[in-house]
Amino acid sequence: MKIGITCYPTYGGSGIVATELGLELANRGHDIHFITYSNPIRLDPGIPRIHYHEVEVSNYPLFQYPPYCLALASRMAEVAQCYALDLLHVHYAIPHSISALLAQQMLSRERHLPFITTLHGTDITLVGSDRSYFPITKFSIEQSNGVTSISEFIQQRTAEVFGVKDRVRVIPNFVNIKTYKPDAKKAGARRFAREKLLIHLSNFRPVKRVNDCVHILARVRKSTPAHLLMVGDGPDRGPAEVLARELGVQDHVSFLGKQDHVERLIPLAHVLLMPSELEAFGLAALEAMACGVPAIGTNAGGVPELITHGVDGFLEEVGDLDAQAARVVELLTNNRLHQRMAASARHTAVSRFSTERIIPQYEHYYEEICGAKSSVRPATSR
Numbered sequence: 001m002k003i004g005i006t007c008y009p010t011y012g013g014s015g016i017v018a019t020e021l022g023l024e025l026a027n028r029g030h031d032i033h034f035i036t037y038s039n040p041i042r043l044d045p046g047i048p049r050i051h052y053h054e055v056e057v058s059n060y061p062l063f064q065y066p067p068y069c070l071a072l073a074s075r076m077a078e079v080a081q082c083y084a085l086d087l088l089h090v091h092y093a094i095p096h097s098i099s100a101l102l103a104q105q106m107l108s109r110e111r112h113l114p115f116i117t118t119l120h121g122t123d124i125t126l127v128g129s130d131r132s133y134f135p136i137t138k139f140s141i142e143q144s145n146g147v148t149s150i151s152e153f154i155q156q157r158t159a160e161v162f163g164v165k166d167r168v169r170v171i172p173n174f175v176n177i178k179t180y181k182p183d184a185k186k187a188g189a190r191r192f193a194r195e196k197l198l199i200h201l202s203n204f205r206p207v208k209r210v211n212d213c214v215h216i217l218a219r220v221r222k223s224t225p226a227h228l229l230m231v232g233d234g235p236d237r238g239p240a241e242v243l244a245r246e247l248g249v250q251d252h253v254s255f256l257g258k259q260d261h262v263e264r265l266i267p268l269a270h271v272l273l274m275p276s277e278l279e280a281f282g283l284a285a286l287e288a289m290a291c292g293v294p295a296i297g298t299n300a301g302g303v304p305e306l307i308t309h310g311v312d313g314f315l316e317e318v319g320d321l322d323a324q325a326a327r328v329v330e331l332l333t334n335n336r337l338h339q340r341m342a343a344s345a346r347h348t349a350v351s352r353f354s355t356e357r358i359i360p361q362y363e364h365y366y367e368e369i370c371g372a373k374s375s376v377r378p379a380t381s382r
């Protein structure tokens with residue numbers, strides 16, 4: 001198939017999922033056209049069957065806010081026409097879905113261009129629920145020819161918040177188990193510290209509760225040596241650095257900023273910390289699990305769909321720092337427990353969330369949507 005993919009090409013989980021999906025689909029013989037404002041971060045455009053079309057947003061003094069959504073719709077229509085795309089697949093509803101709808105309508109006299117929207121989390125739980133975006137998000141979901149969500153939690157929230165029921169297909173996030181794999185020796189860890197490593201990866205937004213990671217490290221270090229790698233960047237990085245100094249653990253935390261090859265860092269760690277307030281899925285935890293690194297997550301959102309408490313990781317209440325720190329200590333001091341959990345974590349990633357399991361679900365869904373001509377309603381009848 002010829003598929004156009006649009007996402008936020010930055011470090012967010014939705015952009016990563018969209019990029020990895022495009023790469024996997026290209027690997028399976030599909031022609032993939034990324035239509036984004038910059039080259040997606042994990043994308044090498046030299047790969048066969050991968051094409052990149054930049055969306056240029058020209059500015060004009062009249063515009064306080066350059067209309068990206070319109071530039072994207074124009075580019076989508078242009079690329080779809082030029083390369084005879086079979087469908088558009090947009091990741092994160094706002095504003096990508098609306099742009100896809102416009103592109104569809106622009107081409108409607110000549111052909112039908114179906115589009116699928118994948119809901120990733122904050123497009124439903126936070127941004128999409130905000131009054132200013134609620135009506136347009138609801139409309140764009142309703143108008144999508146197909147809608148998928150990356151967890152049952154998001155499927156349920158979409159029904160509760162937007163009243164969209166029965167048409168959201170759950171296709172969970174996935175991980176490439178050949179790229180993300182365990183490193184039993186963890187020899188490379190020594191370039192960071194002599195102690196066992198904890199790792200946290202995120203966009204350092206308030207919902208991630210990054211300060212909790214620093215508090216947990218400080219509690220752990222009262223009994224057990226450990227060093228924390230903080231990977232990523234965002235508004236809460238500065239406050240976390242200040243907190244590390246206040247708690248006297250600044251020499252035991254490395255803030256590494258944004259990293260392109262997290263698959264090289266994660267396997268060096270013993271435990272992943274994901275103390276988030278809310279996570280629609282928790283992609284970082286899945287990547288860690290594939291690397292045989294058990295995650296300590298929170299009982300929030302879609303995380304319990306990924307981590308089975310006590311089997312392949314631990315789940316504690318949001319903000320319960322003592323409980324989360326106690327789990328870290330358990331994993332750092334009990335080798336047998338760590339080995340058992342690391343193996344179970346890898347097993348979960350391989351058996352439930354590998355690309356081999358999940359990508360065909362997208363392929364079948366594409367075929368279903370493209371074949372469903374009866375669901376096509378011309379723009380004039382709406």
Ligand code: GMT
Nearest residue numbers: 012013014120121122279280281282283
């Ligand atoms: O976590 C973020 O703030 C980024 C956000 C995104 O849309 O890029 O992540 C969401 O999508 C990820 C990929 O599907 C999920 O793994 C994350 O759980 C989800 N984040 C939240 O729900 C907060």
